Amino acid sequence: MLTGKYKPGAPPAAGSRAGHGSMGAMLPKRWLQTPVLTAVQQVKLMAEREAGMSLAQFALAWVLRKQEVSSAIIGASRPEQVAENAAAADSQIAPELFARAEEILAPFH
Numbered sequence: 001m002l003t004g005k006y007k008p009g010a011p012p013a014a015g016s017r018a019g020h021g022s023m024g025a026m027l028p029k030r031w032l033q034t035p036v037l038t039a040v041q042q043v044k045l046m047a048e049r050e051a052g053m054s055l056a057q058f059a060l061a062w063v064l065r066k067q068e069v070s071s072a073i074i075g076a077s078r079p080e081q082v083a084e085n086a087a088a089a090d091s092q093i094a095p096e097l098f099a100r101a102e103e104i105l106a107p108f109h
Contacts (some may be wrong), residue, residue, distance in 0.1 A: 002058075003054075004041065007041070008041065035108070039107075043104055046097060046100060047059075047097075050097055053087070053088070053091060056084060056088075057085070058097075058101070060085055062098050065095075
């Protein structure tokens, strides 16, 4: 969900996990509801404009900053996604941005 590829009010793209019959069935339906997707788009804009990175990179950096997390499992299906994800490992992001992201997404935990 935190790639930002699912848009509010739009069906999941063909070929995406959510658009795939059996894989899409494993996703919680609430994750594809408009309020959730709208909140994700808000975090995406913040990641791009204020952190200068993709939402996927921001989400990985968000998880990896936690002391109790030693690794993150990524869902890359193409080599360029692996390279993009790896760029998040050494990123320096203001903690305030993570706090704002947590506020935006808090109603959906």
